Amino acid sequence: MYHLPQLKKTTQINAIAVMTSGGDSPGMNPAIRSVTRAALNQGVRVFGINRGYSGLIIGDIFELKSRNVTNIVQRGGTILKSDRCEAFKDPVVRHQAAEILKEHGIGGLIVIGGDGSLTGAHLLFHETGIPVIGLPGTIDNDIYGTDDTIGFDTALNTALEAIDKIRDTAISHERIFLVEVMGRNSGHIASQVGVACGAEMIIVPEIDFTLETLSFTLANQRAEGRGSSGIIVVAEGPRPGLTYRLARQLEIDGQTAGVCILGHIQRGGQPTGHDRVLASCLGAAAVTYLLAGETDIMVGIKNSKITAIPLLDIMEQKKPLNPELVQLAQLLHK
Structure with missing residues (x-):
């Protein structure tokens, strides 16, 4: 359990809005529920904005009551829908959006999304x-x-769960399977999935490589009797088709590899208990910070404590990958 911030209400905000923006993620619904009920319990009206910034700029806004967020904590996706809004990059459009919020009497906005959404x-x-x-x-x-x-x-x-099923076939046929997970510019999913599934190799955008070297290394591991899992975890990377290019290189070097692209199944499904608790705590904390007069921050987790991070820091700095996870995967196959 995370310790919620204990802050006094210092603002006269009577109504807030909540939206989900960018790619959907499991746990957005528990966050919406938490924001809504935490605010209502303090006498603050809550409005939902459909389809993120795209809905905001056309005024697709409706009032949320407690009943609107009943039985959504277990649902994947987002009841508020989501979108990527190119138009919101225009300062003129942002000023128009602010006027729409004011017209509805909304005194604060909570945005649930990734770095692009938080930049907006x-x-x-x-x-x-x-x-x-x-x-x-x-x-x-x-x-x-x-x-x-x-x-x-x-x-x-x-x-x-998907990789554990793929592994059954990999072992049965003594084949290599290249499993692609999401992560254009980030290897966080790949690195943790790779260690957790016992992958022979993890390929992430943060660590430079060549297809030839990877193929050579894999061949050596197999020649030495190492790497029996048959699973290579590949972050999709900034250039589409990386996994297929690696499969072709392996074929050139005399190894046959199956390719499995997990794709958007990673976005769907019921949120885990961990994500439900995380989303609920962060949602309630966001309301507390907003009503205490805080603004231009993201509410996150640092060392198991809820903390506030300036949004400008998020725009200017990149979260580093822990290379020790990739090294650990390699160590466990030596």
Whole structure:
């Protein structure tokens, strides 16, 4: 259990809004529920914004009552829907969005999403003065300043369940399987999934490599009798098709490899208990911070404690990958 912040209400905010933006992640619904009921219990009205910033700029806003968030804690996805809004990159559009919020009497906005969504929240505050709080909602776990993000644990377990099934075939046929997980610019999913499933090798964007070297290393491991799991975990990387390119290189070097792209199944499904608790705590904390006069921050987790991180820090800094996980996977195959 995380310790919730104990702050006094110092603002006269009578209504807040909540939205989910960018890629959906399991646990967004528990976060919506927590924000809604934490605010209602303090006499603050709550509005939901459909489809993130895309819905905001057209005024797709409705009032949330307690009954609206009943029995959603176990549901994947987001009842508020989500979208990626290119138009919101325009300062003129952001000013229009602020006016729409004011027209509804909304005095603060809570945004649940990844770094792009939180950047939009930061710009909205600095250009219009609308108080904003961010929550880290992304399966990639790549947001600076927080040890964990809403949806990461569920995505990790979803990938593990799939890989455990793939492994049955890999062992039965003594074949290599390249399993691609999400992570264009981040290897957090790949590194943790790789260690947890006992992968022979983990390939992540943060560590430079060549296809030829990887193929050679894998061949040597097998020649030495190491690496019997048959599973190679590959983060998708910034260039589409990496996993297929590696499979072709392995074929050139005389090894046959099957390719499994897990894709969007990692985003779906019921959130784990961990993600439900995390989302519930962060949602309630976001309301506390907002009503205490805090703004332009993200509420995250650091060393198992709820903490506030300036949104500007999230924009300017990248969350590093722990290379020890990749090294651990290699060590356990020596």
